[in-house]
Amino acid sequence: MKKKYTSSDIEVLKGIEPVQKRPGMYTDTTNPNHLVQELIDNSVDEAISGFCNEIIITVHKDNSISVEDNGRGMPVDPHPEHKVSGVEVIMTNLHSGAKFSEKNYKFSGGLHGVGVSIVNALSEFLNITVYRSNDSNEYAMSFANGDIKRKLTKKRKTIKKKQGTIITFKANTKYFDNQDLDIKELTHLIKAKSILQSKLKMILIDDRYGTGKTEFYHEGTLSDYLISNISNDEIFLPQNTYFGAIETDIYSIDWSCAWLENSSNQIQESYVNLIPTNLGGTHVNSFRSALIDAMREFCERKNLLPKNLKISPEDLWKNITYTISLKMSNPQFSGQTKGKLQSNSISTALTSKLKESFEIWLNRHSESGVKIAEIIIKNAQARILSSDNGLKKTSSKSILLPSRLSDCSLKDSRVTELFLVEGDSAGGSAKQARDRSFQAILPLRGKILNTWELTSSKILESKEVKDISVSIGVVPGSDDLSRLRYGKICILADADSDGLHIATLLTALFLKHFKPLIDAGHIFIAKPPLYRIDFKKETFYVVDDKERDVLLKKLKVKKDNQSLHITRFKGLGEMNPSQLRETTLSKKTRRLIELTLSNKKKDYDLMNMLLNKKNSADRKIWLEKKGDLAQID
Incomplete structure (x- = not known):
């Protein structure tokens, strides 16, 4: 290291050298996807301005990529200051382009003017062909590692009316962690842009990764797009989503959103001038603030909130799925990858407009508004129950468990089991029959409450339900299973009609208020026998009449045979501990059926x-x- 530090030590990076020196400052270097996006964004800007209606993206076998549009074509005339063609200025200089003012583009994603030059800087080669309208020539220029390889040339057009720009490049692998494109991510991006820019045809031709040719063309709404991305068996409100649009002289915004019954599959996408803003920013924050403010006022006006309950933005946002598309002049982004919008100048006005729109919608769709409010209130109650120690603790490590619970000695939820048993009599037999190391027993007194129409806070007024919640370590309505105490929660009821009724009520409890337990495969139905069949020196247990008749047929014995003895159990309490262990609790001989949803919407309905x-x-x-x-x- 030199001891003397002088002006001669100062480096001035010219043209696109800064990009090659520090590529991570300008683009996502995980893979070349962002380079493709930069080219697509330029073509989409032409479409937004009304000059382009088709974009073709081709992924070639050698991993080079071409992006072609039928827009106006890059300028080829000499730049008045730099005295070289517009193509050369754009491709070899950072912060150059026609998007810093509104003369050529009212709305544009390429505000920083470094997109295309980044692609050139980080490519092994880049070839560009330009066709201008009212110009009979075809123009071409090529680059290698960011340097000019061939100056702009021209020749006669082979297709007279052809116009637009074609750029083909191959990313230089030394700048990227992975040379391969994420083709799934690219496909989704193209699909989204075709929907956000109605009547823009986008074609993806994949000759490398095996997806072939896909065309995207959309004339529908954001609501159509959002619904198409929601799983068929997912329940959501409102039925046709909440969607709308606002346009001012400064910006225009379109949105569609819905609240899902299950909060684990949300689509949360936002765009500015069709650029994905994965980190959100001003437009998303305004949308969120508007929704929560309008919903709070709606709940107060309709007297929907339980006493002392306040809903937070997180309660509203937990189940929401949305797509937001903002178009505005001169958007300010954080970083060149444009992941977050930071145009705070429009924040207050945008929030006010969005709130007013949602207020009008809530007043016109009051019934849907009430149902959405119920989802949000449920989230708020679960949040409060969790933070207020709904699962009461005597210390940071011990939980005050119900006195009726006979717990197991092991604490590993991967092996522990809880049996919810009908009645004290059956509970007593089950306690004696269980393996105390990993099996716990919670006796329930009679039929539990029908919780289907109740809120998660209301059901805790039932002692039986509260005992179940505290025993398993999960708060009703919560997705948090981090304190789950048992890997298997087994409903064990009599095999008669009353037992089936109790099992149905417990199933409803878990489906309505503890659904993440079902989704994660923690809920089971134990199948106790209805009959004991003794024939000669053998004993059999069967769960129903059909199975009894099949067994008798297999044994080739009639019901009046003197060696045959059939005992019908009136309840679990009639079985001695050894019988209950053999038929229902022993891992070797029991029958457990996992509670699953074959079709979420159909089963729920x-x-x-x-x-x-x-x-x-x-x-x-x-x-x-x-x-x-x-x-x-």
Whole structure:
């Protein structure tokens, strides 16, 4: 290291050298996806301004990429100051372009003017071909490692009316962690842009990764796009999403959003001038503030909030899925990758406009508004229950468990099991039959509350439900399973109609208020036997009449055989501990059925029909159709 530090030691990086020296300051160097996006963004800017209606992206076998549009074509005339073609100025100088004023582009994603030059700087080679309207020539220029390889040339057009720009480049692998494109991410980006810019045709031709040719063209709304990305069996509100648009002289914004019953599959996408803003920013913050302010006022006006409950932005945001598209002049981004909008000048006005729009929608769609409020209130109650120690602790490590719970000695939820048992009599037998090391027993007194129409805070007024919640270590309505105490939670009820009713109510409790437990595979139905069959010196247990008849047929014995003894268990309490252990608790011989949802929406609708008091008419029709299937004890 030199001891003397003089002016001669100062380096001035010219043209695109800064990009090659510090590529991470200008682009995402994980893979070349962002370079492709920069070219697509330039072409989309032409579309936004009304000069382009088709963009073709080709991924070649050698991993080079071409982006072609039918816009106006890059300028080829000499620049008045630099005395070289516009193409050369754009490709070899940072912060050059026609997007710093509004003369050529009212809305543009390429405000910083470094996008295309970044692509050139970080490419092994880059070839550009330009076709200008009202110009009979085809112009071409080529670069290697950012330097000019061939100056701008021209020749006669082969297609007279052709116009636009074609850029083909191959990313230099030394600048990127991975030379391969994320083709799935690129496809999603192209699809999103085609939807955000209606009537823009975008074609992806993949000759390298095997996805082939895909065309994207959209004339619908953001609502159509959002709904198409929601799983078919997902329940969401409102049915057609909440969508709208606002346009001023400074900006225009389009949005669509909905609240999901299950908060784990949200799509949360935002764009500025069709540039993805993965980190959100001003437009997302304004949207969020507007929704929560309008919803708070709606809940107060409709008297929906329980006493002393306040909803937070997180409660509203937890289940929301949305797409927001903002177009504005001179957007200010944080960083060249444009991940976050920082145009604070529009924040107050934008929030006010969005709030007013949501207020109008809530007043016109009051019923949907109430249902959305119920989701938000449920989230708020779960948050408060969790923070206020809904699972009460005597210390940071010990939980005050229900006195009726006979817990197991092991604490590893990967092996522990909890059996919810009907009644004290059966509970007593189960306690004696269990393996105390990993099996816990919680006896329930009679039929539990029908919790289907109740809020998660309301159900905790039931001692039985609260005991279940505290025992398992999960708050109703919460997605947090970090304190789950048992890997298997098993519903163990009598095999008769009363037992099935209790099992149905418990199933409803878990589906409505502890659904993440079902999704994670923690809820099971234990199948105790209804009959004990003794024949000669053998003993069999069967769960229902059908299985009994199949066994008798297999044994080739009639019911009046003197060597045959059939005992019907009236309940679990009639079984001695050894029988209960052998038939229901022992891992080797028991039958456990995992509670799963084959079709979330269909299963939910069925339970809603069976348990919702408002659906008595539908229940009557269902019983008339299905009544013949009932088996009377």
